[in-house]
Structures are given as C-alpha cells and as structure tokens.
Amino acid sequence: xxxxxxxxxxxxxxxxxxxxxxxxxxxxxxxxxxxxxxxxxxxxxxxxxxxxxxxxxxxxxxxxxxxxxxxxxxxxxxxxxxxxxxxxxxxxxxxxxxxxxxxxxxxxxxxxxxxxxxxxxxxxxxxxxxxxxxxxxxxxxxxxxxxxxxxxxxxxxxxxxxxxxxxxxxxxxxxxxxxxxxxxxxxxxxxxxxxxxxxxxxxxxxxxxxxxxxxxxxxxxxxxxxxxxxxxxxxxxxxxxxxxxxxxxxxxxxxxxxxxxxxxxxxxxxxxxxxxxxxxxxxxxxxxxxxxxxxxxxxxxxxxxxxxxxxxxxxxxxxxxxxxxxxxxxxxxxxxxxxxxxxxxxxxxxxx
Numbered sequence: 345x346x347x348x349x350x351x352x353x354x355x356x357x358x359x360x361x362x363x364x365x366x367x368x369x370x371x372x373x374x375x376x377x378x379x380x381x382x383x384x385x386x387x388x389x390x391x392x393x394x395x396x397x398x399x400x401x402x403x404x405x406x407x408x409x410x411x412x413x414x415x416x417x418x419x420x421x422x423x424x425x426x427x428x429x430x431x432x433x434x435x436x437x438x439x440x441x442x443x444x445x446x447x448x449x450x451x452x453x454x455x456x457x458x459x460x461x462x463x464x465x466x467x468x469x470x471x472x473x474x475x476x477x478x479x480x481x482x483x484x485x486x487x488x489x490x491x492x493x494x495x496x497x498x499x500x501x502x503x504x505x506x507x508x509x510x511x512x513x514x515x516x517x518x519x520x521x522x523x524x525x526x527x528x529x530x531x532x533x534x535x536x537x538x539x540x541x542x543x544x545x546x547x548x549x550x551x552x553x554x555x556x557x558x559x560x561x562x563x564x565x566x567x568x569x570x571x572x573x574x575x576x577x578x579x580x581x582x583x584x585x586x587x588x589x590x591x592x593x594x595x596x597x598x599x600x601x602x603x604x605x606x607x608x609x610x611x612x613x614x615x616x617x618x619x620x621x622x623x624x625x626x627x628x629x630x631x632x633x634x635x636x637x638x639x640x641x642x643x644x645x646x647x648x649x650x651x652x653x654x655x656x657x658x659x660x661x662x663x664x665x666x667x668x669x670x671x672x673x674x675x676x677x678x679x680x681x682x683x684x685x686x687x688x689x690x691x692x693x694x695x696x
Contacts, residue, residue, distance in 0.1 A: 353378035359494030375514035404432030414538025420446035434473030438552030442501030459676015460514035487521035589618030630661035
C-alpha cells in the first residue's frame with residue numbers, strides 16, 4: 345500500500361485511476377475543483393483521457409457516450425452542476441449505463457455558497473431527473489473512503505449496470521488526510537452489451553426510449569426488480585456503540601464524524617448513546633434500523649447539514665415504531681460535537 349497525505353477530492357481521482365477509469369469529463373466547481381484539476385494532470389500522464397467539457401450538460405452526455413462504448417468513465421461536480429446533469433443522469437439510468445458521478449455538496453439553494461452542506465440528498469438519493477429510476481449512492485466520510493468508495497463505485501456500476509453516485513460534502517472533499525492506496529490497479533473488462541464499433545458488438549443497442557407503452561412498462565419493471573435486488577444485497581453501514589444504546593444517532597458524511605465524537609463524550613458521561621452511519625444512502629439500511637428499534641432503542645436522532653432530508657427516510661423505515669428526532673444546520677454551518685451532545689441530553693432528560 346502506498347500512503348499519501350492528500351485531499352479527499354484528490355483521493356477520488358486516484359481511486360478512479362486505480363479502478364481502471366479511462367475517461368474523465370467535467371469542469372471545476374468549488375468545492376469539487378481539485379477533482380477536475382487532478383484528473384487533468386494525472387489522466388493524460390497515464391494514457392487516459394481528460395476532457396474539460398463546455399458545460400455540465402455536455403459532461404454528463406459525454407459520460408453517456410463513453411459508458412455506452414463499454415468504458416469506465418466518470419464526472420464530478422457540486423450542487424448547481426448536478427442540477428444541470430439531472431436529465432443526462434436519467435438517460436444513463438434508463439439506458440442502464442454504468443458510470444461514477446461525484447457530488448461534493450455545497451450550500452444551497454441556487455448558487456448558495458461554497459460551504460459544506462448535505463442539501464443534495466433528496467436530489468441524488470430520490471432522483472432529481474424524470475422517471476422511475478434509482479442510483480446507487482455511496483456516502484464516504486473520510487479521505488480513505490473517498491478512494492475506497494470510488495473503486496467500489498466502479499465495481500457496483502458494472503455489476504448492476506447502473507450509475508453510482510459518491511455523495512459527500514465540501515469538508516470531506518477539502519480535508520487532507522493520510523490515504524492508503526492499493527498497489528495493484530484494476531482495469532475494466534469488455535462488456536457483452538457495449539457498443540465497441542466492431543463486428544462483434546455492431547448489433548448492440550444503447551437506448552432509453554421505448555415508444556410502446558407496454559415495452560416501457562416492461563423496461564421499468566425490470567429496473568424496479570434490479571433495484572429490489574440491490575436493496576437486498578448491497579447495504580453498507582458502519583456502527584459505533586450501538587450494542588446497548590438507548591439513543592442512536594443516524595448521520596453520514598461529515599455529520600457522522602462529528603457525531604462519533606459526540607458519542608464518545610456521552611459515553612464518558614455514562615450515557616448509552618450510539619451511532620449508525622449509512623455508507624449506502626441507496627440502498628438505505630431500513631432493515632438494520634428496525635432491528636435496533638426492536639431491540640429496545642428509545643429514540644433515534646438524525647443529524648444532517650440540511651433541512652432534514654435523510655430524516656424522512658429514517659421515519660419511513662421505522663413507520664412510527666420508535667420516535668425519530670432531527671437536528672440540522674444549513675447554509676454551510678456545521679454543528680459541533682457539543683451542540684449534538686446538548687441535543688442528546690435534552691432528549692434523554694440528562695443535564696451535565
């Protein structure tokens with residue numbers, strides 16, 4: 345393993361190269377700019393292709409074309425850019441094209457600011473484009489996971505023929521941390537459905553249009569069956585002190601790191617607090633939440649840098665079985681561990 349001190353955004357690019365990504369399409373946007381910058385430097389050096397697209401719309405449609413040609417490819421942006429990519433993402437999902445899309449979230453709505461936020465959750469987890477589609481959404485919270493989840497993303501994208509999103513925040517993208525990069529890179533394999541401009545693949549068809557209502561419904565049902573299989577097999581979670589917790593925090597990305605510190609503070613005070621961190625936002629860990637609720641957890645507290653978007657999925661998963669509270673900040677403001685401890689103590693009736 346090669347150890348380097350790098351920003352999370354840089355770890356994404358190096359993870360993509362190690363995963364056999366051949367093409368990067370995109371343009372800089374804060375706080376994701378280091379992804380395009382690093383890709384522009386490293387991809388050509390390794391015989392790969394970097395193209396600075398003229399727009400976010402162009403970038404995602406280049407991804408559509410490259411993915412249809414059976415090549416591992418990716419793009420990255422932040423909230424305003426991902427808003428523009430939504431139509432192309434829906435096309436990729438409809439045509440079942442594997443690709444990786446990184447979203448380094450910033451404050452919104454509109455242009456907002458360049459501070460870290462988690463306000464793109466609904467857009468990416470529940471689909472900001474048209475149609476009945478889903479994306480696999482991975483939620484790294486460290487530089488190491490920025491690399492590891494990028495590599496995992498290409499693996500899942502090819503396995504399920506689906507776009508995969510790396511959904512993280514400006515803090516995680518900008519922080520410098522030690523990352524262990526694997527020594528042996530992976531290369532993509534030829535896909536029997538790809539269009540390679542050769543005799544063997546000349547009859548393959550990449551499309552998301554079905555003019556027959558019956559054919560489109562059949563295609564949609566095929567997609568829903570695939571999403572159900574993904575929900576049954578690909579859930580990833582990280583738990584911290586949930587074994588005897590009476591209150592469990594639910595958080596992802598930078599919020600989960602702050603929550604982990606809050607749990608440590610509470611545990612030092614003798615309070616039975618734990619943390620469940622979804623590493624996949626789709627598929628969502630609904631089953632595990634219910635298992636913890638059945639075991640006797642008194643309350644779940646969802647912590648987000650947003651107006652409360654994931655909390656709706658937590659409440660839906662539990663369906664009233666256990667109370668679910670919410671604590672959030674917006675606009676680039678990030679809660680402190682002490683803020684979360686205070687909220688926990690207000691729920692448990694404990695005062696320090």
